[in-house]
Amino acid sequence: MKLIYETHSTTVDNEAGVATGWLPGELSERGCQEARELGIRRREVDVVFSSDLRRAVQTVELAGLAVPHFQDWRLRECNYGTLNGAPRSELEPRIERVRTPFPDGQSYDDVLELTRSFLADIKRWYDDQVVLVVAHSANRWSLEHLLGNRGSMEQLVAQGVNWQPGWEYEI
Template sequence: MKLIYETHATTVDNEHGVATGWLPGELSAAGREQARELGDRRRGVDLVFSSDLRRAVQTVELSGLTVPHFQDWRLRECNYGELNGAPRDALAPRVERVHTPFPGGQSYADVVELTRSFLADLKRWYDAGTVLVVAHSANRWALDHLLGSGAPLAELIEEPFDWQPGWVYGL
């Protein structure tokens, strides 16, 4: 199976430096255009899975893709707990949250385990074709850790985020 991962499109919170976490979020004008571009790039996928958080769902809805779309809560961003909706800088240093949960929330290792569970179900139910996953930064780190480079999670979290039009993994 070919798994293509794309981040949700840009949100109003992204533009204002806010760490949305488990809050729904809303795409900005630029994000709505990015969602349409994602649809143009990914016309050949067989199905789409996304986080159930509004910004990921909205990205898929605006993409114009006509294949089945399933929402899965296991693809949510890391739950920052008391810091959901806080300024992004309030999460620093994130590397301290690899195994220690955010106050009232999750650790990044928790996100890896949820992603591992999602991948196991995906492999069991959809073991062929091309699947698009639209989710969040923590999920990309988890996928890179589990399916990509295999680098330690702490190392992946500290790397600067360089957006690109999707990441491709074999499953």
């Protein structure tokens, strides 16, 4: 299976420096254009899975791909608990949240385990297909750890978000 991972497009919160977490979020004007570009870039996929949070769903909808689209709650961003919607700076240092949950929320290890569960399911159901996943930064760190052998979760979280137009993995 080929898995292509893309983060959701830019949101109003991203532009304002807000950590959306489990809040729905809304794409900005720039994000809407990025979503359309994603659709052009990823025409070769067989199926799309996304987080069920609005910003990821909206990204897939605007991409306009003519393949099945499934929403999976396991692909949500880390739940920042009481810090959902707070300024991003209030999440720092995030490395302290790899094993310890945010207040009333999740840890990055919790997201890792949900991502691991998701991967087990799609490997079983879509083994010979090209799967596009549209989700969030915590899921990308999890995929990089599980599939990319790019380091520990602590190392990946410490590196932060380094956007690019997708990551590809052979499973």
